[in-house]
Amino acid sequence: QVLLAQSGSEVKKSGASVKVSCKASGYRFNGYGITWVRQAPGQGLEWMGWISGFNGNTKFAQRLQGRLTMTADKSTSTVYMELTSLRSDDTAIYYCARVPVLSLPYYFDYWGQGTLVTVSS
């Protein structure tokens, strides 16, 4: 079955960087994309970005451009999301999710369990 397993919780200081992993299994990695969505405490979902499992192409939310990087390791079917220059409002649960369309982030059919990132000053 399709499974997205994310790395564990992180606590970071303001200004630091965090790198979260998402290991995919149960499907052909290079036939799908992966998107990242975050949810601040008590808030709604926020789309962050997308990476193609086929060629590593990426698309990011405008407000995160310059701070967000996504990479895909096809040999291990793992996607990495790195966010730099962390601020307190980056405190959130970060989810990866599979995108069943190769080209663009249309919708998200399987989700990881979430990774809590806490940013403290």
Added chain:
Amino acid sequence: QSALTQPASVSGSPGQSITISCTGTSSDVGSYNFVSWYQQRPGKAPRLLIYEVNKRPSGISNRFSGSKSGNTASLTISGLQAEDEADYSCCSYAGVPSHAVFGGGTKLTVL
């Protein structure tokens, strides 16, 4: 502030039907038939309920249905059950440069 507007809360009694609206603009909901809906129970990851406005993934009950008119999409849940109590969020593809936008989420209470 979320890009798509949803009511903060809705409620209904078991067996009733409720509808949750999701209002966007001509740049997102109004331009693309790529509206999706997600159910999220407390402490859990979101679950896909509806994609491409009105399609249900395998395993999703036909009590859940989606529609769209102009810049507003809607999720209808018929025959409400206690287990439907959760948060519901809409999402739309929005082209360049936004790509994808979510609504703020709607808390459904089953009375």
